[in-house]
Amino acid sequence: MYDQLKGFRDFYPGEQSARREVTDTIEAAAKRYGFREVATPALERTQMYTDKSGEGIVEELYSFTDQGGRDVALTPELTPTVARMVVAKGQELSKPIKWVSTRPFWRYEQVQQGRFREFYQTNIDVFGSAEPEADAEVLAVAADALTSLGLTGDDFEFRVSHRDVLGGLVRALAADPDAVDTADAIRAVDKRAKIDEAEYLTLLEEAGLDRTTAREFDDLIVGVDGVDDLDAVAEAGGEDVEAAVENLRAVLAAADDFGAGEYCDVSLTTARGLDYYTGVVFECFDSTGEVSRSVFGGGRYDDLIESFGGQPTPAVGVAPGHATLKLLCQRAGVWPDETLETDYYVLSVGDTRAEAARIARDLRALGHVVEADLADRGFGGQLGYADSINAETTVIVGEQDLANDEVTIKEMASGDQTTAPVAEFPPEAGRPTYDDYA
């Protein structure tokens, strides 16, 4: 026996069928909005990540030198790759570009609940539109995906914020706007919920706000509990903040029209740790608070494509991670059933293989899941196996049945059985069961 690698998981048929269902549901929601599926490599040049995030990032990567001497890394996220793809096509792609992709990613980090070293995400991104409708559509797709999974507004909420509101407010309040580090201030906001007040205020001070201003800033962002409360923030800030507030309002108004309004709350204490976010940012939280960390997040990253050498291209996206999503679904009681299902088991006994195989093939041609004996089991053994795969109906093709030009149709749940003429089974269409012949 070999040990598994820490943070890497195997998925057996039961769990995988549930994961497949969830993945398909999320992707189907995105595809209804016209998001097109893309597929991307598992390896990229390490430099693509170090350029953006510094050399320190290497410690978080699975990186190595390949046989040709290239420094490469397993992709820790999709955004740089899709940015590279957009840049590579130049003007060729019509805007807005709307892409969806579900894939594993790899990060060398500590394993915790809902966090693994190999993890799956569905990335949903829009490139080439700075309009609030683009942000709102991303929110709407995310909400649509979650509700398609059976979740409701009682289960989750999107906390929507805006980096330029936060950054602009910090600069507007500061005694010396040029002395403040808005990125640091935003990072402090991002940590607000996890640290105590003194630490938080210290971080804001280090970002360039004096103690009094820091409190004033915090009072302002905490005071926002709804769209109407944004007025006070707009007043306190300058023109930049007013514009950002206007943008945030526009996004929320569009989200309302797009059907996602009921899931969105304004929350300026949400910031996202990532430096490349530029405008609207949001995080999805478990409403019950049982999933302690954010389920997933997203936001606008208008400068990234340009920084990759492309035309200035605004972008906004969201990336639900499937591990935390599973926790959310399980706590809401909507995680798909992990038991396997089989439509038909075709039981062959005696010298009936040819006829049994014909029936199995015909049933499969109708689109059903059909199993037959591969292990040379006896009658009882085959029924036991049919049980173990949760067969709904067993079609008994025995010598006695065929002697009467019949097959026996058995409903496994009840044990009831009847016969059907072998020449007419299965019919041209449909999903024949015991009830059709009883």
Next chain:
RNA sequence: UCCGGGUUGGGGUAGUGGUUAUCCUUCAGCCUUGUGGAGGCUGAGACGCGGGUUCGAUUCUCGCACCCGGACCCA
């Protein structure tokens, strides 16, 4: 990287410094080439890995691996 808790057949467990490691379940076969989810019989299958202490270690001890939480981090 750090802290806490774990690891005994496939799953769940009992137990012990010393004979053939307990029980339930599972799986396979048989009773049963014509009826499964009941029963009976037979069989398969485990002390995570390595070092130390010891006459002897699954048991005590140390290290490592992996698992479950948590801190840090979270692109």
